[in-house]
Amino acid sequence: MDFIDEQGFRANVGIILTDGRGQVLIAGRRGRTGWQFPQGGVRHDESVEAAMYRELKEEIGLLPEDVGLIGVTRDWLRYRLPEKYVQRQRLPVCIGQKQRWFLLNLIADPAKVRFDLSAQPEFDRHKWVDYWRPVKEVIYFKRRVYVCALTELGPLAFPESGPPPPPAWWPRRWQSESQEP
Numbered sequence: 001m002d003f004i005d006e007q008g009f010r011a012n013v014g015i016i017l018t019d020g021r022g023q024v025l026i027a028g029r030r031g032r033t034g035w036q037f038p039q040g041g042v043r044h045d046e047s048v049e050a051a052m053y054r055e056l057k058e059e060i061g062l063l064p065e066d067v068g069l070i071g072v073t074r075d076w077l078r079y080r081l082p083e084k085y086v087q088r089q090r091l092p093v094c095i096g097q098k099q100r101w102f103l104l105n106l107i108a109d110p111a112k113v114r115f116d117l118s119a120q121p122e123f124d125r126h127k128w129v130d131y132w133r134p135v136k137e138v139i140y141f142k143r144r145v146y147v148c149a150l151t152e153l154g155p156l157a158f159p160e161s162g163p164p165p166p167p168a169w170w171p172r173r174w175q176s177e178s179q180e181p
Contacts, residue, residue, distance in 0.1 A: 002041030008095035009078055011042035013052040014149060016103045017060075017067065018157055019110070019128055022164070026134050027060065027123035030115075035137035037146070038123070039099065048072075048100045056104075059122055061114035067104040071156040076100060079145045101149035103156055131157065132167050135174075147174050 003011040015038040017025040026035045040055035042048055049072075056062050080096035087094070110128075115121040129137070131154070135146045147170075154163030166174065 003044050004092045004094050005098070008093055009076075009098040010094045010096070011048075011051075011076075012039055012097045012099045013042060013048055013055055014039040014099045014101040014145075015052060015056060015059075016101060016149065016153060016157075017062075018070075018103065018105050020105050022131055022158070023128040024131055024134060025060070025106075025113070025126055026129055026137055027115075028125040028127075030121055030124040034139055035127075035134070036139070036142070037134060049102075052100075052102045058118045059115070060126070061117050062106075062108065062112060066106065066108035066112055068107055070103040070105055071153050072103070073099075073101040073149055073152050077145045077148050079142055082141055099145060099149075101153065103153040131164055132170075136167075136169065144174075 005011065017038070019025070024037075027038055028035050038055060038059040040051065040059060042051040046054070053064050056064075056067065076098040077100075078096060078098045081094070113126055115123045115125075132150065135143055135150065138146055150163070157163060
């Protein structure tokens with residue numbers, strides 16, 4: 001059972017997996033056209049780090065020894081679900097997610113990524129993309145959280161040069177967010 005707080009936000013972890021060469025892994029939703037970072041709920045009885053490692057294995061088949069933990073966001077990042085996605089018949093009502101984002105470096109062979117370790121796999125494909133590309137690929141209501149997570153963790157992903165500049169296709173409102181330390 002996932003943890004939903006008193007405000008209606010489901011506790012969740014997000015995983016940004018880098019290949020160490022500036023690319024990150026995004027996965028394709030099974031039976032759909034959408035792409036996103038691996039993510040999943042935090043159970044009542046587990047820490048956010050334990051949830052991240054559980055989701056890493058369930059969603060993309062990797063174990064703790066397959067990755068190096070580079071960093072985690074300082075605080076929860078939140079997004080609200082559009083009203084059409086809020087399931088009011090389920091209690092407690094979930095109005096959105098609060099997420100802690102983890103930046104990991106893949107140590108293992110990329111061929112270890114797999115989607116068949118859970119009874120109902122969430123993903124059926126993956127691709128490695130440029131650092132900012134997931135913002136364009138993810139469903140619209142998660143984009144701001146992706147900007148915030150990638151911006152906060154970018155200096156850790158690119159310790160020598162800093163993250164690449166935001167792409168030209170970004171709306172102006174994101175430009176200032178991507179410049180925050």
